[in-house]
Structures are given as C-alpha cells and as structure tokens.
Amino acid sequence: MMFMAEWIEPRHLVTLEAVVRLGSFAAAAEEVGYTQSAVSQQIAELERRAGLRVIERRPVRPTAAGRVLLEAQGSVRTAMTRAAAELAALDAGLAGAVRLSAFVSAAGSIVPPALARFRATHPRVDVTLNQHETQAGYQGLLRGDLDLAVTFDYDRYPQPEPPGVHRTLIGRDPVLVALPTRHPLAQRPSLSLAELADEAWIGTPVTGAQLDLLAELARSTGFTSRLAFEGDDFRTVLGLVAHGLGIALLPALALTGPVNGIVARPITEEPLVRFLYSCRVDTSRVPTIVARLETCLAATAGDLPASG
Known part of the structure; x- marks a missing residue:
C-alpha cells in the first residue's frame, strides 16, 4: 500500500x-x-x-x-x-507588513522621521514605501495595493476623498513665496501679494492653479506666468528660482532641506494652506500596525514647523 x-x-x-x-x-x-x-x-x-x-x-x-x-x-x-x-x-501589532505611499515632498520630509519612530517600537514590521501623488494614492488604496497613503489638497481647492477611503487631517502646510536671495524684497519678513503682481512668476503645479486666486486675494491684477514648469519635482522649481528666472509659490514642505540661493517668505494677505492627510480604506476594524503607523505619521507632521 x-x-x-x-x-x-x-x-x-x-x-x-x-x-x-x-x-x-x-x-x-x-x-x-x-x-x-x-x-x-x-x-x-x-x-x-x-x-x-x-x-x-x-x-x-x-x-x-x-x-x-x-x-x-x-x-x-x-x-x-x-x-x-x-x-x-x-x-498585537508587533509584526507584519505595511504598504505606504506618499506624495513627493511628504516622502522626503514627513515619512522618514515617522518611519524611524515606527521602527523603534515595531522592528519586525516590514514597510514598503512608494511615491504616489494624491489621486494615485487613492486608487492604490481602493485597488488593495496600499494600506496607507499620505495625500493633500489646498484650502482654496478642496478635493474630497473618494467613497470607500477614510481620510484624517494630520497637518497644515503653508504655501510660501520663494525668491532668489538677491531679490530686492528678499530681506522682508513677509510679503504682500499686491507688490508681487508684476513679478516673473514660475508656473508650478501649485502656482498654476492659484494665479487667479492671487489676484483676488491681493485685490490686484497682473498675476501671469512668465515661465511655465510642468512636473512634480519642486527641486527643479527651486533651481529656476535660485538662478533668478522668477519667483514661485511652494508649500513649506518643499523647502525643508537646505536650499542655496533662495529665501521663502509668508504671505501677508489671507494665507494659502495645503492640508495633509493620512488615508486608508474605510473599514470598521483597522489592523493594529496600520493604525500605529498612521499615529506616527500624524505625530511627525505635527512636529514639523512647516506643517504647523
């Protein structure tokens, strides 16, 4: 047999x-x-x-x-x-794997210290990080490819999360004016939009959506893009500004690293703000390790001066 x-x-x-x-x-x-x-x-x-x-x-x-x-x-x-x-x-949330995504400037500022904080108490959890912009992050969650996504929208242009996604506000990222250090207004602690209307603006993914709004906030006219840049790499925009090719609106998180030849100043009129979120699939029970990484992201976003 x-x-x-x-x-x-x-x-x-x-x-x-x-x-x-x-x-x-x-x-x-x-x-x-x-x-x-x-x-x-x-x-x-x-x-x-x-x-x-x-x-x-x-x-x-x-x-x-x-x-x-x-x-x-x-x-x-x-x-x-x-x-x-x-x-x-x-x-108990001591082991497992978490698939995380974040948009570019969050991936380089919020995520590293958040993962270090998480790793200190959860050394056996494997984390996979991908860079995805907001809509791609939402799609990854709904497809089941991601467990967490860090996303954003702007106070003047809110983008609600899609059905099936649970979104939690974790920080506020002010939008600043980036100028070359040799610019005549570079030494000012803050800048009025009205006095920047005639500047050579670099049209970025942030600025391009806000030029009309700038004129409205400044009660002025003349906000036009003199140099258009299409892309998500804010480091390229910073290089253009540093070489005197124009000024730009950038979220503060894009300016967290050392930047030569540039100063960033807040706007004296009603400020523009980018809201930062942690997102996951909307379920009644959240895996412990996902919830704890989400807590680390929120704590880190709150610790960053730029997002306060």
Whole structure:
C-alpha cells in the first residue's frame, strides 16, 4: 500500500506522541481526553493509513515508522507554536507588513522621521514605501495595493476623498513665496501679494492653479506666468528660482532641506494652506500596525514647523 502523507491527521500524531512518551494507552487517554478504546482506535487508524505498524505493544515503544511520524509530529508542533506566536504578534501589532505611499515632498520630509519612530517600537514590521501623488494614492488604496497613503489638497481647492477611503487631517502646510536671495524684497519678513503682481512668476503645479486666486486675494491684477514648469519635482522649481528666472509659490514642505540661493517668505494677505492627510480604506476594524503607523505619521507632521 502506498503511503500518502495527506492521509495522516495531526490529532493521530498527537495521540501517538502521548502514548510513546507516557508508555501507556491508558495514561495517554487520560492526558488527551479520550477513552482508552478511542486511543487504541486512533493508533489502529494511523497504522492503517501508514500501511505500517507504528507502535510495539509490549512494551510500548515506537517502531521505525513510528519514529518517523514522531519526528513529523515534533515539526508540526514547532510550526504551530511559531504560527501562534506570529498570529499573536500580528494581533498585537508587533509584526507584519505595511504598504505606504506618499506624495513627493511628504516622502522626503514627513515619512522618514515617522518611519524611524515606527521602527523603534515595531522592528519586525516590514514597510514598503512608494511615491504616489494624491489621486494615485487613492486608487492604490481602493485597488488593495496600499494600506496607507499620505495625500493633500489646498484650502482654496478642496478635493474630497473618494467613497470607500477614510481620510484624517494630520497637518497644515503653508504655501510660501520663494525668491532668489538677491531679490530686492528678499530681506522682508513677509510679503504682500499686491507688490508681487508684476513679478516673473514660475508656473508650478501649485502656482498654476492659484494665479487667479492671487489676484483676488491681493485685490490686484497682473498675476501671469512668465515661465511655465510642468512636473512634480519642486527641486527643479527651486533651481529656476535660485538662478533668478522668477519667483514661485511652494508649500513649506518643499523647502525643508537646505536650499542655496533662495529665501521663502509668508504671505501677508489671507494665507494659502495645503492640508495633509493620512488615508486608508474605510473599514470598521483597522489592523493594529496600520493604525500605529498612521499615529506616527500624524505625530511627525505635527512636529514639523512647516506643517504647523
């Protein structure tokens, strides 16, 4: 008879181990909670499925086939113990994996210290980070490709989250005017939009959507883009500003690193603000590690002066 491993039931192996360890069918029955007759039936069924005798009866001791099965039972027990520990760790938020995305300036400012904070208390959790802009982050969540996404919108141009996404405000990122250090107004602590109407503006993804609004806030006219830039790389915009090619509106998070040849000044009129969010799929129960990473992101966003 050919031996088929899938025929062996784990409960039969547990019974076999108890019989061999205790040296008695009666003692094994008492330990595992069966009658002695049930234990004898399980051993007989195990031998029938294996096609070999697994126990010598007098005295009780394993045969060569029995020792093979006892080794397998030990491996199963070890694997189940490990699995139970892993499940407990997952439930406690101590292990697992989180798939995170963030838009470019958040990925370079908020995310690194948040992950360092998270790693300090959750060293066994694997985090995957991708750079996605807001809409791509929402789509990744809804497709099931992401667990968390850091997104944004502007106070003047709100973009509600799509159905099925839970969004939490974690910070406020003021929009600043970036000028070359040699600009005549560079030494001013803040700048009025009205006096910047005739400047050479660099049209960025931020500025391009706000030029009409700037004129409205400044009660002025003349806000036009003299140099258009299409892209999400604010470092390129900073390079253009530093070389005197114009001024630009940039969120403060885009200016967190060292920038040579540039100053950033707040707007004296009603300020423009970018709102920062952590997003996840809207469910009644949130995995512990996702909730804890979300807390770290919120704490880090709150710690950054730029997002206060």
